[in-house]
Amino acid sequence: DQQVKQNSPSLSVQEGRISILNCDYTNSMFDYFLWYKKYPAEGPTFLISISSIKDKNEDGRFTVFLNKSAKHLSLHIVPSQPGDSAVYFCAASAATGTASKLTFGTGTRLQVTL
Amino acid sequence: ETGVTQSPTHLIKTRGQQVTLRCSSQSGHNTVSWYQQALGQGPQFIFQYYREEENGRGNFPPRFSGLQFPNYSSELNVNALELDDSALYLCASSPTGYGYTFGSGTRLTVV
Numbered sequence: 001d002q003q004v005k006q007n008s009p010s011l012s013v014q015e016g017r018i019s020i021l022n023c024d025y026t027n028s029m030f031d032y033f034l035w036y037k038k039y040p041a042e043g044p045t046f047l048i049s050i051s052s053i054k055d056k057n058e059d060g061r062f063t064v065f066l067n068k069s070a071k072h073l074s075l076h077i078v079p080s081q082p083g084d085s086a087v088y089f090c091a092a093s094a095a096t097g098t099a100s101k102l103t104f105g106t107g108t109r110l111q112v113t114l
Numbered sequence: 115e116t117g118v119t120q121s122p123t124h125l126i127k128t129r130g131q132q133v134t135l136r137c138s139s140q141s142g143h144n145t146v147s148w149y150q151q152a153l154g155q156g157p158q159f160i161f162q163y164y165r166e167e168e169n170g171r172g173n174f175p176p177r178f179s180g181l182q183f184p185n186y187s188s189e190l191n192v193n194a195l196e197l198d199d200s201a202l203y204l205c206a207s208s209p210t211g212y213g214y215t216f217g218s219g220t221r222l223t224v225v
Contacts, residue, residue: 004156043219102159104158106154
């Protein structure tokens, strides 16, 4: 039962172009969404998040869009840089008191080429 | 702040053995969660501790257990290791229960 899905295992983008990473979810109780970046031999690093009361959040080169009716979110990276090459995980949580477990997708490997 | 530190970084155990993985969180991070990441998969939630009590658990059997200590450190214990337990184990902590900081993980190999 994969509640958070990242259907593209990999993506290759040229340096300077836009990278768009997609994520779909099935659980309508999710109210907070996050993107993490992971390099080999390191833990996931938080990138950007969005609450379900918003449809867009921006932080520098990174923008996350949320479409609640479609249960879809996307991460836009503009412009893409070689250092952005990593595995990107979409995660979602549904707050229940003090427990807010993250449900992760399977990740998308982004390769930014020169 | 020193981030989230996990030890050891790598570990090899034999099937049937027991293992303890350790995590040291940042001061003030009352919430700690443990995740299992199998090869090619996203991290899977094991359980969460808040102020030294378990307050959330994923779909993992009771042989996965944990402890959280007052000094913001925590442990993940796995008994009767199985080959499928081979994975990267990640500890994540948060002061609020939302913005989690992850450690670099412990790579466990069960042979």
